[in-house]
Amino acid sequence: MVNLGVKLHKLNLRNPVMTASGTFGYGEEFDDFIDVNALGGIIVKATTSKHREGNAYPRMAETPMGMLNAVGLQNKGVDYFVDKIYPKLLKYSNCIVANVSDSTVEGYVEVAEKMNRLDHIAAIELNISCPNVKEGGMAFGTSCPSAIAVTRAVREVYDKTLIVKLSPNVTSITEIALAVEEAGADAVSLINTLLGMAIDAEKRKPVLSTITGGLSGPAIKPVALRMVWQVARAVKIPVIGIGGITTTADAIEFMLAGASAIQVGTANFVDPQATVKIIAGIEDYLVRHRINDVGQLIGALNT
Amino acid sequence: MRTFFLLLISIPGLMKKHIIDFKILTNTALNHNHNLLEMESAVPLPEMLPGQFAEVRVDGSETTYLRRPFSIHRVDYSSNTMHLLIKSVGKGTETLAGLKPGDKLNVMLPLGNGFPLEENKKVLLVGGGCGIAPLWFLAKELKLKNCSTDLLIGGRSARDILMADDYRQFATVHIATEDGSLGETGMVTGHSVLKSESLPYRSIYCCGPDGMMRAVSHIAEKQGIPCLVSLENTMACGIGACLCCVVDTNQGHRCVCTDGPVFNSLELKGWSAETEVGCSLDK
CATH class of the missing domain: 3.40.50.80 (Nucleotide-binding domain of ferredoxin-NADP reductase (FNR) module)
Structure with a gap:
């Protein structure tokens, strides 16, 4: 019997497979297809201090081996989350993580404070990397001083595990990772989407209403893998790998590069059962390689 | 009549969604860019409503990553068969239009709400x-x-x-x-x-x-x-x-x-x- 459990700061995950925010709704959308409790954890759709309608349609453009999105943090705000969505999450016994975003430091703090009071939310993932909102979002995650400011402010009001989700749209993601570690982050997750663009040549128009959007899917995996490897070597806190993970091999590669856990994102749209297939695949891999603890894969790359 | 409508609209949210591997039985070209795919499921088909749709995975097209949505065109529960009408508008749909009898098709269904149905009108x-x-x-x-x-x-x-x-x-x-x-x-x-x-x-x-x-x-x-x-x-x-x-x-x-x-x-x-x-x- 192999051990699939991993420890992520104070979180005990039953396995290293989680779902990326914005690709898994609030879990219930997937209840018909998988046992959501079988996952290591789920990171639910981003919550902001106020209701947001998100960006205008069209918000999505398919690209080779991936997609661009410009949803823009559509959600009903933290108070709605607490009243209406949180009670529905109580049925899950695995690790539930809230993704927190906003336009101002005060907004991030307000959401974090309210999430702190919810017993069943084991951690928050601070989203300082959404490329699809005009103010805030990625702006916080692309410079060290602003990343430090928002992480510090949230750290002061949030007692549980604080994960900071990093943007790949920077010159050095390692510098940002070190900055948020210094500011009190318990873990970092990376990468959020890569800023991209799609054009309809026939119409001479951008495909997305916002012109640019966030690229995800297998197309970004090599970039994500490289960044996870760089960051994992630089920081002491755990790293969660995200970026185009679709298969068991993808998940294993991220762990070898130094990730303590991984998030499956866009693949959920193509195969709602991708996560549970990856979990089964990791178990097979461990048996095949005579490894009895998945933790032994973390950073075990032979270079 | 109103309550009947509300009742019907509330059902789709409760209908369990499935992922089913179908086998293509026939592929009929209706005109230059429309194909009618007839497919059979090995498992009993779930109940579906008119207006609901299916998300079809496209295998064998290197540029198509996401599933493609299609209306449920016809369904026959007695033979576990379903028809989808495919209009070729790009690589994904062209790949589907090229499917041959015996090919597999991975389909998520039934999705969406469906039309509220009138009675005796x-x-x-x-x-x-x-x-x-x-x-x-x-x-x-x-x-x-x-x-x-x-x-x-x-x-x-x-x-x-x-x-x-x-x-x-x-x-x-x-x-x-x-x-x-x-x-x-x-x-x-x-x-x-x-x-x-x-x-x-x-x-x-x-x-x-x-x-x-x-x-x-x-x-x-x-x-x-x-x-x-x-x-x-x-x-x-x-x-x-x-x-x-x-x-x-x-x-x-x-x-x-x-x-x-x-x-x-x-x-x-x-x-x-x-x-x-x-x-x-x-x-």
Whole structure:
């Protein structure tokens, strides 16, 4: 019997497979297809201090081996989350993580404070990397001083595990990772989407209403893998790998590069059962390689 | 009748969604860019409603990553078979149009809400091009509910009018083509069945190009007839997780995949003739 459990700061995950925010709704959308409790954890759709309608349609453009999105943090705000969505999450016994975003430091703090009071939310993932909102979002995650400011402010009001989700749209993601570690982050997750663009040549128009959007899917995996490897070597806190993970091999590669856990994102749209297939695949891999603890894969790359 | 409607609308959210591997039985080319795929499931098909859709995985196309949504065109529970109508508009749909008998097709279904069904009423169905896809299943169910159905099909030319004769078993079929090669000449909105100042229909069901649906909706609105439109937006997940396929409604952005694809046209922002700017019915 192999051990699939991993420890992520104070979180005990039953396995290293989680779902990326914005690709898994609030879990219930997937209840018909998988046992959501079988996952290591789920990171639910981003919550902001106020209701947001998100960006205008069209918000999505398919690209080779991936997609661009410009949803823009559509959600009903933290108070709605607490009243209406949180009670529905109580049925899950695995690790539930809230993704927190906003336009101002005060907004991030307000959401974090309210999430702190919810017993069943084991951690928050601070989203300082959404490329699809005009103010805030990625702006916080692309410079060290602003990343430090928002992480510090949230750290002061949030007692549980604080994960900071990093943007790949920077010159050095390692510098940002070190900055948020210094500011009190318990873990970092990376990468959020890569800023991209799609054009309809026939119409001479951008495909997305916002012109640019966030690229995800297998197309970004090599970039994500490289960044996870760089960051994992630089920081002491755990790293969660995200970026185009679709298969068991993808998940294993991220762990070898130094990730303590991984998030499956866009693949959920193509195969709602991708996560549970990856979990089964990791178990097979461990048996095949005579490894009895998945933790032994973390950073075990032979270079 | 109202409570019946509400009851029916509430069912789709409770219907369990499935992922099923189908085997292609036949692939019939209907014209230059439409194919009818008949497929069989090894497991019993779940109950589906007219207007609901399926998300189809496209294997064997290197540029197609996401699933493709298609209306449930026909379903036969006794033989566990289903038909999808495919219009080739890009690499993904072209790959599906090239499927051969025996090929596998991975399908998520049933998704979305479906049309609210009338009973013992006179109704009109309007389909433009491949917009007739959900209307087969709908016309069949309406007949079972003892409705008297008129079906108006529109297209540019005779070759765009698909399977009109096959629909006659469920409905009185009317045709409009822009070039006059079949049926009346002009758009569906100029057809004689829509000319009356007091249309005899309890509901109008519509699926087709955006402009056509808006124009039909304006006619229905003028006469106080509910117009149910089936929307087609670019989708990723099909199950309400990604929030990509939203449409602007009176209640803000809503997902076409889970809150639709069928909407009462007056729920949609900018669809009412009173609020729309620069639109003429006579166009």
